[in-house]
Amino acid sequence: MAQDLPQLLIIHPPLSLIHIESQLSRKFHLLGAWESELPLDKFLTTYARSVQAMLSSPITRVNADLLRLLPGLKLVATPTAGVNNIDLVECRQRGISVTTSGSAFSEDVADIAVGLLIDVQSKSQQQIGGKRVGIVGLGKIGSEVAKRLEAFGCIVSYNSRRKKQALPYLFYSNVHELAANTDALIICCALTDQTRHMINKEELVRCLVHGEIGGAGLDVFENEPHVPQELFALDNVFLSPHKAALTPESFERSNRIVIANLEAFFSNKPSITPFNG
Amino acid sequence: MAQDLPQLLIIHPPLSLIHIESQLSRKFHLLGAWESELPLDKFLTTYARSVQAMLSSPITRVNADLLRLLPGLKLVATPTAGVNNIDLVECRQRGISVTTSGSAFSEDVADIAVGLLIDVQSKSQQQIGGKRVGIVGLGKIGSEVAKRLEAFGCIVSYNSRRKKQALPYLFYSNVHELAANTDALIICCALTDQTRHMINKEELVRCLVHGEIGGAGLDVFENEPHVPQELFALDNVFLSPHKAALTPESFERSNRIVIANLEAFFSNKPSITPFNG
Structure with a gap:
């Protein structure tokens, strides 16, 4: 019973x-x-x-x-x-x-993150090989992303709470420093009180509109299913409906x-x- | 002078x-x-x-x-x-x-080929890791594609005019046999009299419409800039305007x-x- x-x-x-x-x-x-x-x-x-x-x-x-x-x-x-x-x-x-x-879900999410990077780079006719890519949060997903990026010939660095001694990538203790020293950022960190609003929506949209950021690929949004309308108008932005992990x-x-x-x-x-x- | x-x-x-x-x-x-x-x-x-x-x-x-x-x-x-x-x-x-x-152009083209694969798999909620991917033509582009797919955890096999002894991938001398034994195909061969119409347009569209093929990602078309109109109506098809190689x-x-x-x-x-x- x-x-x-x-x-x-x-x-x-x-x-x-x-x-x-x-x-x-x-x-x-x-x-x-x-x-x-x-x-x-x-x-x-x-x-x-x-x-x-x-x-x-x-x-x-x-x-x-x-x-x-x-x-x-x-x-x-x-x-x-x-x-x-x-x-x-x-x-x-x-x-x-x-x-x-x-x-x-780590591998599937990493696949989609790399897919969005290719979409964005390809849209702006940017080569991926040789680019410096910064990973924010080198946990399970971030490590899988790094592995894939190496095969594309990217130079991988990262920001994380702690330096991972076993991994060969360049560590930045500060996310702003990481951003300043890379061509692209991939955000792979968990959402916590510390990471919430690390990327500010208004700032992100402003940078995209003014071309200070070449493009963005987004699978996760703050107030799902609501997606900021401004993003739809930008042709250098790729949107995915928080489905990176949804494979059988x-x-x-x-x-x-x-x-x-x-x-x-x-x-x-x-x-x-x-x-x- | x-x-x-x-x-x-x-x-x-x-x-x-x-x-x-x-x-x-x-x-x-x-x-x-x-x-x-x-x-x-x-x-x-x-x-x-x-x-x-x-x-x-x-x-x-x-x-x-x-x-x-x-x-x-x-x-x-x-x-x-x-x-x-x-x-x-x-x-x-x-x-x-x-x-x-x-x-x-090989690395950039390989990047886009893998990007299209991720787009197609992601659209149909298919995991990439562990999938058997067949590469048709393991030349410079095909080899770069294979290297990237390995990082995604794919099982790579290929068809080529000759078996490449130095490479660890499973060789099929027949492209139909390759197709029958893989989950996805990536066409990386040169266009020659031998490879022309290897994939038949009518057959491809029919298979996509009937769901016999889960999806397709295409960067090259036979009569560019003309693209078969039927393809635009299919939401499991990703089209790219023959621009894979066009990076500075x-x-x-x-x-x-x-x-x-x-x-x-x-x-x-x-x-x-x-x-x-």
């Missing part, structure tokens, strides 16, 4: 749920708040006070208000790479673990990781892909 | 002439047929009967009719990679050397090679980049 399985809270269904719902429901007793007629706080206090694990979605705001209603929570598993919807400080204070999709293979990897993290949690084993910020 | 310099015949000005005309005219006595009011045959018999070297352009048809009017010709230098406008058999019979732009850096490389080939010829030295078909 489902009631005998460990409980898994899902407030909003993540995009990939459709692919794993049947698999999840064989292993867990799913508490789907979005399917209930009760208001969320009522649903949580009625059904989920004792829940230990939650599968989050990018639109679920896992903040202090929510966590206060879930005193038993010990794990937030998100099927995404980003954790910008999760209050990590609050989770840490409450002893709640956060797991992500790890590198499930990426989803499959992410789904396997979500399930592995949940099973590890309920077996008292370490997380497969803990968030380490 | 220009008259003392070696003669160089130019029937139609190649795109890059504007960048090297002054440099060429310091070294050669330029005979510009396109600037003359005389009809071409008259111009050639009047001014160019004794000319030994010619700078060709993609629109100059270097065929038997033309060569008959140029009995002294010993060199056709083309600033392009393609030689489909040149009757190579006729040149060989007349002992005329043909030089090309060598690999001046590629032109500069090509110009240097043209001049080096001409200088080598007039100093009785071997060509820098002879065409070897």
